Each structure stands twice: as C-alpha cells, then as structure tokens.
C-alpha cells in the first residue's frame with residue numbers, strides 16, 4: 001500500500017567556517033541516505049549537534065545541499081522546482097513561542113500560507129479553510145480572533161501545526177515539535193499527529209531528544225552520530241536489540257519512568273568528548289569513543305549494511 | 319529544632335501574585351521537609367506552582383508576589399523573618415539554584431570565567447589561584463571540554479546545552495547545603511543529561527547535599543528521587559516515596575500523569591492524555607482543584623478541598639476517592 005515518497009541519497013551539508021585566514025568546512029551532515037514512504041514516520045535521534053535539524057532543513061532546501069540528491073515523489077528537488085514543491089513539504093519548529101508572530105491573530109497566522117500560495121478564491125473560502133484546519137488540530141472557532149500569547153504551550157504548538165497543514169503537505173519535518181510540552185499535553189499532541197497521519201496520509205520526519213516519544217510515534221528510527229546515520233531499524237527492533245555501540249549507549253542513557261528499572265539500570269557511559277565536526281576522525285566517526293574500536297575502524301569508514309529484517313548498521317565490529 | 323538532619327521545613331506556604339487581573343494563587347498551602355543528603359522531586363503540570371515554590375524558598379520572587387502565609391524553616395530558623403542581608407548570604411552559600419531558563423540567567427556582557435570565579439570567590443573560602451582551578455575543575459565535571467579556553471568566552475559563544483552546564487557548574491561550585499534544580503536537564507540531550515544527573519548524585523552522596531529537583535520528566539524523577547511531591551493547582555495532591563508514587567498512585571491527577579507517558583510496552587497503543595484544560599489560577603475552584611478534569615469526581619469534590627489522607631507511612635494523598643474507598647472498606651468489614 002505504501003509507496004516511497006522521499007528518497008535522500010548521499011546528502012552532504014557543509015558549512016564554511018572562517019578561522020583566521022583559512023576557511024574550514026564544518027561537516028554538519030556527511031553522506032546521509034534514507035527513504036520515507038507515504039504516510040510513514042521516520043524518527044531521527046542522536047546527540048545534540050549531530051546534524052538532525054540540518055538534515056531536515058537541507059531536505060526542504062532551506063539550505064542548498066553541498067552534495068547528494070533529494071527525490072520527492074519521483075522528482076529530484078532542485079533550486080528551480082523547489083518553489084512548487086514547498087507546498088507539499090512543511091516544517092514544524094521546536095519553539096512554539098518564537099516561531100509564531102505575536103502581533104497576528106490566530107486566523108491570520110494559519111491563513112498566511114493560504115495567502116502566499118493563493119489557495120482560495122474568496123474571503124469566505126479562506127475563512128472556511130482556516131476554521132477547518134483549526135478544527136482538525138483541536139482548536140475552537142472562537143480562538144480564531146485571539147493572539148498567540150493567550151494560548152498555552154500545547155495550544156500554540158497546535159497553531160503551528162495547523163499552519164503547516166494549511167497547504168496540504170504530504171510530508172512534514174517535526175523538529176522537536178513536542179519537546180517543550182509537559183507530559184499530558186505532549187500526549188495530546190502526539191495523538192493528534194497520529195490522527196492526522198491516518199486521516200490525511202501525511203509522512204513525518206520526526207526529530208526529538210526523547211527516545212520514548214520517538215519510539216512511540218515512529219515506524220522506523222534512524223540514529224545519527226556526527227553527521228552520519230549509524231543505524232536504522234524498525235522502532236521496536238531498534239529499542240529492543242540495538243546493534244551499533246553508539247545506539248547501545250544512547251539507549252542506556254534514557255531515563256526510564258519506573259523506579260525499579262531505573263535503579264537496576266546499567267549505563268554505558270561514553271569516554272571522551274564528541275569530536276568537533278571541524279576535525280572529523282578518519283574512518284568511523286564514532287571510533288574515538290568506541291570500546292570495540294580496532295585499526296580497521298580508523299582506516300575505513302563503515303557503510304550501512306543490511307543485518308536482516310530491514311535493520312541496517314554501519315559498524316565493522318558489530 | 320533539635321533534628322540535625324532536617325535542613326529545610328516548609329510549612330503551609332501560600333504565595334500569590336497580585337496582577338491587574340486579580341490575585342493569582344500560585345502556591346496554596348504547600349508543606350514539605352527536606353533532610354540532609356536527600357533528593358526531593360517536585361512534579362506537576364506546567365503552571366502548577368513548582369517554580370514559584372522554589373523561588374519562594376530562595377526569596378527571589380517578582381515584586382508583584384507576596385507570601386501570604388506559612389513558614390520556611392532552615393535549620394530551625396524561619397527565613398521569612400530574616401533581613402535581606404542574611405538572606406543574601408543564604409543564597410549561593412547555603413542554597414543555590416539552577417534556573418529553568420539558562421539563557422536569561424547568565425550575564426551576556428561578562429565571560430563565563432568571570433561569572434564562575436566571582437560566584438566561587440563570593441560563596442566559598444577559596445582565594446587566588448584556587449578560584450580559577452576550581453572553576454576549571456567544575457567545568458570539566460559538567461562535561462565541558464577545553465575548560466581553559468571556555469572560561470575566556472562569553473555566553474553567546476556557547477550552545478544552549480553548554481550554557482545550562484555552566485549554570486550547573488556555578489551552582490555546584492559553591493558546595494551548597496541545598497541545591498534547587500528547576501528543570502536542570504530539559505534542554506540537554508539524554509547522554510549529557512545522564513552525565514549531569516550522575517554528577518548531582520555523586521555530590522549529593524559525597525557532600526551530603528540535599529536537592530530539590532523540579533521537573534516534568536518522570537524518567538528523571540524515577541531515577542533520582544527519594545521522595546516526590548505532586549503539585550496540582552498550587553496544592554500538594556500527593557506525596558510519597560518514588561515506589562509509592564509510581565506503583566501505587568492514589569490521586570486521580572497522578573494516575574492520569576503516569577498514564578500519559580509513552581513507554582516501550584505501549585508503543586502500539588494510543589496515548590491517554592488528561593482531558594480538559596488546565597485550571598485558572600485566578601479563580602481556583604471551591605473544592606478539589608482537579609475535579610473539573612477528573613473522571614471520578616463526586617459532589618463532595620466540587621464542594622470542598624480534600625485533606626491529605628495517610629495511605630501508609632510512606633505515602634499521603636489528597637483525594638476524596640480515597641476517603642470514599644476507605645469508608646466502603648470499613649463498612650464491608652463490619
């Protein structure tokens with residue numbers, strides 16, 4: 001039933017960093033490939049600064065990728081055709097407070113993308129569309145004439161989502177979209193994402209720190225380290241039997257909301273610091289902190305290889 | 319007070335904000351004790367009064383705020399009666415706080431090193447080179463690499479997570495008796511979070527430091543806390559040991575909260591959020607604050623505030639359902 005919607009091939013995103021007289025390349029994303037099917041959710045996790053947001057932004061061409069291809073619904077995304085495609089690819093940001101204009105009424109915040117893309121023929125039609133979107137995300141019609149500061153964090157996040165949905169996207173990048181919310185409101189918003197997926201068939205790239213949340217919403221999860229994807233698998237498979245040593249240590253750091261489990265948990269604490277993306281280690285990016293590291297890891301970069309059941313891992317030793 | 323172990327005892331604390339729209343009843347009759355070397359967790363919905371409770375202990379509230387009643391005993395002395403001078407010595411030296419929002423709590427015009435060294439000089443007996451050595455040691459402890467270089471940088475040159483770690487270093491550098499940590503790790507990723515939590519636990523064990531940990535991350539709470547208080551609408555709705563709260567929740571709000579956490583075992587199921595909207599603190603309901611969102615609400619819940627009922631020696635809850643169930647049990651026993 002599901003067909004491929006997004007294919008990312010060897011995506012590279014380097015940022016030039018001036019250092020004295022030299023310009024260094026900061027390799028924020030280095031050779032990342034993945035696919036997402038229509039109506040599917042891919043979770044993206046990894047340490048702060050590993051390049052998750054950059055992947056999202058490059059896929060939407062908010063940055064011009066340094067290398068690689070993004071193929072959306074069968075067409076390669078280029079500078080020339082991105083304008084037409086942007087309607088179908090949207091992003092929901094982490095911070096519901098700063099990403100919405102405080103001087104605008106809610107109906108105009110949600111209506112703005114409709115204006116930009118000219119998606120209505122009369123004022124009534126615009127209003128109707130806005131109200132329908134608000135209903136979709138669980139806001140009342142009476143909220144339409146209010147301002148953002150009159151809403152709670154969860155409600156603001158809904159406004160941001162309604163705005164992203166206004167143009168009928170088939171793909172949304174959710175960058176830490178629920179991280180700022182408290183647990184019970186977070187549950188509401190996650191349910192809403194899932195409902196929208198069922199109703200409208202939207203696909204998500206879901207970026208978050210909280211692995212329990214990612215695991216709940218995603219069909220598959222990709223783990224990033226220093227600009228590389230080191231492991232991808234079905235989310236249950238990944239959570240229960242991780243292969244990559246980095247994934248292992250990441251999972252062991254997740255605080256489990258169960259006191260007995262928490263007391264008996266053994267952390268795999270990583271030695272050393274995350275290398276600077278300006279000075280990438282040779283070979284495997286994780287080798288400087290890996291307890292299984294061998295000579296081969298320093299010499300050659302491991303590729304993602306199929307370990308069965310759609311489980312891919314990039315590691316020489318595991 | 320004779321009890322050597324008892325550092326802090328908060329009794330019947332009420333704090334309000336007087337705003338143009340009326341009185342915001344942020345904290346309503348909150349009591350708790352904190353012993354040496356213990357970690358007390360405060361959980362509750364956004365807006366339930368967690369931060370205001372912490373700020374009241376530190377006496378760092380906005381001008382519009384007023385402590386309407388109650389006592390805060392530190393080693394037996396009510397600090398609400400202290401002059402500001404004495405309070406200033408208390409802050410930092412005896413009790414330090416890690417703020418929820420690290421962006422606003424570092425001064426942008428001074429280097430990290432200056433701010434950290436200043437705090438160490440002010441609140442400890444260290445002098446001269448010891449101060450800088452301590453600053454470097456603390457930055458290393460919170461997982462910041464190249465601490466010598468970092469000391470010379472300004473806050474804007476650090477990522478959010480790094481600024482948060484600098485704040486933590488600053489609070490811990492002074493070896494306070496009590497550390498108040500208000501959402502200390504929310505901005506951090508799990509790996510660094512684990513590192514910071516471990517550091518806090520180490521210091522608590524080594525120095526006998528007591529910690530008040532405010533967070534809505536129930537995973538962090540489960541891992542860290544000896545005792546937990548659950549706030550709703552500025553009131554303590556439930557308190558107890560971690561095991562009691564997680565395995566035997568007795569207040570409908572706590573039950574709802576625990577139900578809404580995603581977990582590996584429920585990954586294919588729909589999450590169960592708490593329905594309804596948060597209460598309006600300007601206009602607290604007459605009865606139980608949670609009753610408008612509670613599936614079990616009875617007439618009495620609307621009419622009067624439930625007292626805390628002893629469930630067992632490690633557990634109390636303020637919910638009329640417990641009273642009802644207990645009566646039913648007694649009746650059937652007869």
Ligand SMILES: Nc1ncnc2c1ncn2[C@@H]1O[C@H](COP(=O)(O)OP(=O)(O)OP(=O)(O)O)[C@@H](O)[C@H]1O
Nearest residue numbers: 015026028047048049050051052053054055277507
């Ligand atoms: N516009 C930019 N210019 C230069 N460097 C950048 C830019 N955006 C990101 N970076 C760098 O690229 C790397 C990846 O950043 P990114 O924001 O993608 O990380 P992330 O995985 O989203 O982290 P977090 O979990 O903290 O949000 C970081 O080292 C960051 O400093």
Ligand SMILES: Nc1ncnc2c1ncn2[C@@H]1O[C@H](COP(=O)(O)OP(=O)(O)OP(=O)(O)O)[C@@H](O)[C@H]1O
Nearest residue numbers: 335342344363364365366367368369370371380599
């Ligand atoms: N300066 C202020 N003026 C008026 N009301 C305030 C002020 N500060 C806090 N409040 C109100 O006091 C109540 C308790 O706020 P508090 O900051 O303690 O919540 P919290 O439990 O820490 O929430 P969060 O999890 O969002 O940090 C809220 O209803 C809030 O709106």
Ligand SMILES: [Mg+2]
Nearest residue numbers: 052053054175
């Ligand atoms: Mg990011």
Ligand SMILES: [Mg+2]
Nearest residue numbers: 368369370418
């Ligand atoms: Mg707070």
